[in-house]
Amino acid sequence: MATTEHIRPVKPRRGFTGRPSPSPGRLSGRLPWMLLLPALLGLAFLVLPLAGLLIRAPWPTLPQRLAEPHVLEALRLSLVCATVATAACLLLGVPLAWLLARVEFPGRRLVRALVTVPLVLPPVVGGVALLLVLGRRGLIGQWLEATFGVTLPFTTAGVIVAEAFVAMPFLVISVEGALRGADRRFEEAAATLGASRWTVFRRVTLPMIAPGVVAGAVLCWARALGEFGATITFAGNFPGTTRTMPLAVYLALETEPEAAIVLSVVLLAVSVVILASLRDRWVSAS
Amino acid sequence: MFRRLSRWAVALPAVLVLGLSGCGSGGPDASTAPAAGAGAGEVTVFAAASLTGTFTELGRTFEAAHPGTTVKFNFGSSATLAQQIAQGAPVDVFAAASPATMKTVTDASLAGAPATFARNTLQIAVPKDNPAKVDDLADLTDAKVKVALCAEQVPCGAAAVKALDAAGLKVTPVTLEQDVKATLTKVELGEVDAALVYRTDVIASAGKVTGIGFPEADKAINDYPIATLAKAPAGDLAEQFVDLVLSQQGRDVLTKAGFEAP
The missing domain is CATH 3.40.190.10 (Periplasmic binding protein-like II)
Known part of the structure; x- marks a missing residue:
């Protein structure tokens, strides 16, 4: 135990790999327009739609619209569900990423491809697939209802399941990337000093890949917060239990585009504030 | 001409x-x-x-x-x-x-x-085996019966509200779906016990759901x-x-x- 204690605080990667570690200030000279121009275009492409939302937002009526109980209800539901879904993804996704990065087993490439399926699957299709497995007449859902009397569709738990399904690949991919980038010699050193594989993971691996885990969790949370298709298909749409912000936006768009814009601005503001503060505290500090 | x-x-x-x-x-x-x-x-x-x-x-x-x-x-x-x-x-x-x-x-x-x-008129759509034994509109008020309705913002939802009001019934649905086909799908998959959809959707489902007519549907006819x-x-x-x-x-x-x- 004491030995692993020594290893933990070391800032590894740089010194041991011998790779150069360029700092941003090292390269000087003029910015190449071949990079600068597309970069600025890309930025405009991403930012302009957001600007559109902000410009069209009905600012004078914004405060009173925000105070409406259904807005706060949807916002609270969105934040709770995305956070619980992210916690669930961390519990299941980090070990899965570890399995993919550290354990040789037949069919590993296939498993890795399968893990990314929810990324390419249209979320609505994901929702249908979830219904077929966890729905009341689904393969597992049937058994869940018969044994525990639990049904997931149309419940807040269903929202969390749908969000976790869609968001987990983001976490797994970024944690697996961090694991592959981490120097395995620290783990090997810990193992030769007598640490078990679990101890190695807990005391050496996890601290080393912490920034990757946090970045993955942030991505995962953001994806869960914006989840729409799988949620409305699997969990339905009812105020207070399953109507998250994206669903409320979609419904408002039916009759009252202004209300939809307000909801979008709120979701945007909350997510930007949370992501920005997390980034300052965790990601860049590491 | x-x-x-x-x-x-x-x-x-x-x-x-x-x-x-x-x-x-x-x-x-x-x-x-x-x-x-x-x-x-x-x-x-x-x-x-x-x-x-x-x-x-x-x-x-x-x-x-x-x-x-x-x-x-x-x-x-x-x-x-x-x-x-x-x-x-x-x-x-x-x-x-x-x-x-x-x-x-x-x-x-x-x-x-x-x-x-x-x-178009509304009907109660139930899964083929009708697990909740629904046979009229009043059965939908039972808390044990899972009901899907269309959201009030879309025509089938507005019609459903009108019909339920006409019958003097209060139904708490488990979900308010975005359009009538989504509502019907929930019945076809057996995720809900009943839904209010159009008669035409029941017919279009080709036997996958059963339609039950009810008198108050006349109060909520959609043009x-x-x-x-x-x-x-x-x-x-x-x-x-x-x-x-x-x-x-x-x-x-x-x-x-x-x-x-x-």
């Missing part, structure tokens, strides 16, 4: 007459309409989700009568479609499931005067209006498609699917 005739002619003659009038009216007034006099071009139709089956069929009929013409459909909740039209979607024909949604388009002077072409858009890119072709829907042939297709004549 020809159009008026076609409205009353039956089946095949109607197709021929429409075809002829397509040729005859040659120079469409809208400048963006295709130059080819034979009616080559594209008609874009936005139609309520509950019209998916019937309009797809009518679209094929129209294409057969106007060689070289394609009819493109966008099916969805009438409210969504109305919003898309208001945002400037290039549409020729709009067929809504309620006068209220059509009104949002006509009020903005985006479409000409609408004509009512069909009516379906259709109109050509003021800026219809297809010009005359759009009018001809509307004529087909309003013709006896169109009515036959709609009646077969369970719609009532207006």
